[in-house]
Amino acid sequence: xxxxxxxxxxxxxxxxxxxxxxxxxxxxxxxxxxxxxxxxxxxxxxxxxxxxxxxxxxxxxxxxxxxxxxxxxxxxxxxxxxxxxxxxxxxxxxxxxxxxxxxxxxxxxxxxxxxxxxxxxxxxxxxxxxxxxxxxxxx
Numbered sequence: 001x002x003x004x005x006x007x008x009x010x011x012x013x014x015x016x017x018x019x020x021x022x023x024x025x026x027x028x029x030x031x032x033x034x035x036x037x038x039x040x041x042x043x044x045x046x047x048x049x050x051x052x053x054x055x056x057x058x059x060x061x062x063x064x065x066x067x068x069x070x071x072x073x074x075x076x077x078x079x080x081x082x083x084x085x086x087x088x089x090x091x092x093x094x095x096x097x098x099x100x101x102x103x104x105x106x107x108x109x110x111x112x113x114x115x116x117x118x119x120x121x122x123x124x125x126x127x128x129x130x131x132x133x134x135x136x137x138x139x
Contacts, residue, residue, distance in 0.1 A: 001013075002036045002037075004038075005137075006137060007042060007043055008042070008043040008044070008045060008111070008137075009037070009038045009042045009043065009044045009045070010045050010047075011036050011037065011044065011045065011046045011047065011048070012047050012048045013033065013036065013046070013047070013048035013049070013050070014048055014049050014051075015028050015029070015048070015049065015050050015051045015052065015069075016028055016051065017049075017051040018051075019064060022064070022066075025051060025052060025066060025068075026066060026067070026068040027068075029066060029068035029069045029071075029072050030068045030071075030072065033072060037076075042108075043108045043110055043111050044076065044078065044106075044107070044108040044111075045105060045106070045107055045108075045111065045133070045135075046073075046076075046078060046105070046106040047104070047105040047106070047131070047133070048103070048104075049102055049103050049128065050066070050069060050102050050103070050104055051064070051102050052064045052065065052066035052069060052102065053065060053066075053100060053101060053102060054066070054069070054070055058091075058100060058101040058102075059091070059098060059099065059100040059101065059102075060091075060098035060099050060100075061097060061098040064100075073106055076106075076108070077108065077109055078106035078107060078108060078109075079106060079107055079108075079109060079112060080104060080105075080106060081104070081105040081106065081107050081115060081118050081133050082101075082104065082105070082118055082131070083118075090120070091129075092104075092120060092128055092129045092131060093127060093128045093129070094127070095127065102128075103128050103129065103130075103131050104131065105118070105131055105133050107133075111135060114135045114136045114137065115133065115134070115135055116134040116135060116136055117133075117134045118131065118132065118133045118134070119131075119132055120132065
């Protein structure tokens with residue numbers, strides 16, 4: 001899903017899931033995602049269930065790492081909104097086999113100064129925690 005609030009482009013994605021869909025997920029990040037983004041550079045909030053991680057510290061067990069997502073985030077100059085001063089892992093999905101941080105929010109650099117906070121909430125209808133970001137906007 002994509003929408004706009006003031007000058008900020010809001011995107012919520014659900015990337016293909018499962019180890020068997022790795023090629024499809026990489027294609028999603030390298031090609032399909034571009035169709036959801038604004039045609040010109042704007043403030044972007046990219047959020048959702050990415051179904052992959054960047055590093056082994058984002059999960060317990062075997063990491064499902066996406067090089068395509070990493071390259072796309074760098075190319076768009078986005079930053080992970082979750083900045084934990086404690087550097088302790090914070091997971092958003094818990095299963096019998098482990099925990100991962102596959103639900104994330106990325107911000108375009110200028111939006112980082114508007115960030116007021118980020119956290120998670122239990123979502124009883126899902127096996128994921130909801131990630132909640134608070135931003136300020138000026139009139």
